[in-house]
Amino acid sequence: MEKFPGNISSKLPNVGTSIFAVMSKLAHEHGAINLSQGFPDFEVSPVLIDLIHKYMKEGHNQYAPMTGILPLRQAISSKVHDMYGANYDPETEINITAGGTQAISSIIEAFVREDDEVIIFEPAYDSYSPVIKLNNGMVKHSELKLPDYHIDWNEVKKMITSRTRMIIINTPHNPSGAVLRESDMKELNTITENSDILILSDEVYEHLIFDDLRHESICRYPQLAKRSLIVGSFGKTFHATGWKMGFVLAPENLMSEFRKTHQFIVFSVNTPIQYALAEFMQDKSNYTGLSAFYQERRDYFVKLIEGSRFRIIPSHGTYFQLLDYSAISKEKDLDYAIRLTKEFGLAAIPVSPFYQQKTDNKVLRFCFAKKNETLEKAAEILCKI
Ligand code: PMP
DSSP: OOOOOEEEEEESTOOSSSSHHHHHHHHHHTTEEEEOOOOOSSOOOOOHHHHHHHHHHHTSSSSSTTTHOOOOOOOHHHHHHHHOOOOOTTTTTTEESHHHHHHHHHHHHHHHOOOOEEEEESSSTTHHHHHHHTHHHHEEEOBTTTTBBBBOOOHHHOOOOTEEEEEEEESSTTTTTTOOOHHHHHHHHHHHSSOOOEEEEEEEEEEEEEETOOOOOGOOOOOHHHHHHHHHHHHHTTTTTGGEEEEOOOOOOHHHHHHHHHHHHTSOHHHHHHHHHHHHHTSSSHHHHHHHHHHHHHHHHHHHHTTTTSSOOOOBBOOOOOOOTTTTSOOOOOHHHHHHHHSSSEEESSSSSSSSSOOOEEEOOOOOSSOOOHHHOOOOOOHHO
């Protein structure tokens, strides 16, 4: 075990600097086009910026309530009702968080005890596993099956034990762009009914879904919703990942436990932004048009690289596109991503760090939430290779 001065051992000995930080730094050092980290380079709506300014000037600058301001919880409640037909009480079943990441962390902390098992699907968003371990839980991995990154529910069934406390799903899925279907939700229901298993449903890309697919929010399924905590993020929806604003939806009994950990991690989050978001969300077009907007970006990027030697793995949601380079090189994905950055001036994210076993399928993740000229420059490089 790694030791520090004074003989203090690391609680996360195998965790290093995240691959996102590594690739972004490398992109910066080599002046490369950065399609690695997942953030948009579009402007935040000036209307939203003005609203924040307005609420700051009006003096909304002190602590918000621990649960979040009521108008924002009401706005989320009506959005969820309109879009998914579910009812969440703004008082008792909705909470504002400092982004999706804090929501995930506080949920796991609230419910996972020593030796509890948590099932996650790999490739997986990088925060799940360390937080489970920090709470002395056991991470159980099921790999999504290629070529379309689907869940093998038979495998999941076999992984369930009396110690299974939680299953974490993520749809639309980072990094694959896969989305869960109604049939997946039915399988999940069959597996969990008659159990005490909780579900953490990471839905931060709920408004980025393509090809006329329906976002299968877990709240559409009442049987599943009663055991689920749903995580959302305003950063993805309003091109403002740097604001770190998110929310949790859960039935009252789960929400009251969640609030016990949430209140001691952040207590409450940015007050003027909450007021601004509550007002901004009154105009539904501020989020309902997002899928079409991003689908256009995806289609533009894919069309530009169609003639390249990279194999395009269809992305049905998120702002990520996976490309398989196995016809070009046998290098490890991390090595190839580094070479692509240094020699060709284009940074992407290798997918193996999203796996505990560093499974290498020769796939890189590219973020297409970028302006046309950036995508054009990136595509030009990819087509030359
Ligand atoms: N879950 C997934 C799958 C994500 O990709 C991200 C952001 N990269 C988050 C959660 C965290 O969202 P936030 O930026 O709001 O903390």
